Amino acid sequence: MTKIGVLGTTSWGTTLAILAAQKKLDVCLWSRTEQEANQLQIDGANKRFFPNSPFPPNLRIEPSTLSAVSDAEVVILAVPSNTLRTNLKAIKSSLKKSTVIVSATKGLEQNSGKRMSEIIHEETDGYCEVEICVLSGPNLASEIMEGKPTSTVVASSNQRVSKKVQDLLISEKFRVYTNKDIISVEYGGALKNIIAIGAGVCDGLRLGDNAKAGFMTRGLAEITRLAVAAGAEPLTLSGLSGMGDLIATCSSNLSRNHFVGRELARGKTLAEIQSSMENVAEGINTTSAAITLSNRLGVEMPITTVTYKVLFEKMPVHQAIKELMDRDPTPE
Numbered sequence: 001m002t003k004i005g006v007l008g009t010t011s012w013g014t015t016l017a018i019l020a021a022q023k024k025l026d027v028c029l030w031s032r033t034e035q036e037a038n039q040l041q042i043d044g045a046n047k048r049f050f051p052n053s054p055f056p057p058n059l060r061i062e063p064s065t066l067s068a069v070s071d072a073e074v075v076i077l078a079v080p081s082n083t084l085r086t087n088l089k090a091i092k093s094s095l096k097k098s099t100v101i102v103s104a105t106k107g108l109e110q111n112s113g114k115r116m117s118e119i120i121h122e123e124t125d126g127y128c129e130v131e132i133c134v135l136s137g138p139n140l141a142s143e144i145m146e147g148k149p150t151s152t153v154v155a156s157s158n159q160r161v162s163k164k165v166q167d168l169l170i171s172e173k174f175r176v177y178t179n180k181d182i183i184s185v186e187y188g189g190a191l192k193n194i195i196a197i198g199a200g201v202c203d204g205l206r207l208g209d210n211a212k213a214g215f216m217t218r219g220l221a222e223i224t225r226l227a228v229a230a231g232a233e234p235l236t237l238s239g240l241s242g243m244g245d246l247i248a249t250c251s252s253n254l255s256r257n258h259f260v261g262r263e264l265a266r267g268k269t270l271a272e273i274q275s276s277m278e279n280v281a282e283g284i285n286t287t288s289a290a291i292t293l294s295n296r297l298g299v300e301m302p303i304t305t306v307t308y309k310v311l312f313e314k315m316p317v318h319q320a321i322k323e324l325m326d327r328d329p330t331p332e
Contacts, residue, residue: 005072013078030068081107106189113293136189138248184236187227193283195219199250200261
């Protein structure tokens with residue numbers, strides 16, 4: 001039986017662990033503390049997120065990262081982007097030479113602007129010859145846990161690796177596609193969170209469907225500009241990890257980043273919003289990372305720029321909208 005190690009008792013980490021366990025795989029879900037692990041074992045479910053979704057009997061909880069990943073053929077990373085490097089440092093000595101690492105984290109490293117797969121490569125280089133894969137798409141965890149049909153994409157430069165992960169996770173309710181364009185898949189999954197914050201502002205202010213459709217479309221153009229400048233293929237960004245994820249995240253009240261935008265429209269401060277959330281809204285840190293990256297690559301990103309000003313410079317949302325609408329006329 002294939003052993004899968006999942007790092008992160010986030011809603012997404014829990015979802016992926018349960019999906020894998022439902023495929024009759026040997027799944028170990030890593031919990032940050034022994035206390036949390038004991039509670040999860042007692043409850044038989046992650047009651048913080050999914051109280052009505054019991055763990056399958058072949059899903060084990062471990063407070064030790066080493067126990068979670070040792071002998072695992074596949075390790076899924078579902079931790080916040082700002083902790084990914086730290087978690088890799090903790091587990092890399094326990095990884096098998098042939099381990100497949102799947103990044104399910106949609107973000108960029110804040111200070112460097114690096115993608116998650118770049119961090120995985122840096123941290124594992126010299127320790128083991130791991131194969132790297134990323135998973136991304138329009139994947140709202142609570143809908144998946146309700147058994148609603150969902151599609152996702154796994155990307156790797158090695159087609160054998162992406163096919164292996166596809167076979168492990170695909171089911172009648174969770175359709176998995178493969179792709180070799182890992183750069184585009186990662187940028188699509190990360191950058192759409194910035195646009196989702198603005199879409200939440202649109203909905204919070206009741207600006208209407210015209211405004212939101214225009215905002216999302218220009219947002220996709222902005223994502224594509226930066227991603228292509230960084231080596232992505234533009235066609236990939238019209239797929240599940242680009243347009244698909246953008247539509248879901250910008251349209252759903254289940255989206256954490258959309259929630260941030262709605263709360264900003266209500267006049268809440270960023271600190272107030274973050275303190276009220278159970279999970280991390282990756283779009284906040286990704287906004288800062290994208291500004292760093294766009295400056296380095298010389299890419300104009302007006303939506304990301306005003307989002308940064310709203311988040312970190314306390315620009316009122318109405319002023320941000322005015323700044324976008326008052327820009328000099330340009331071709332589409």
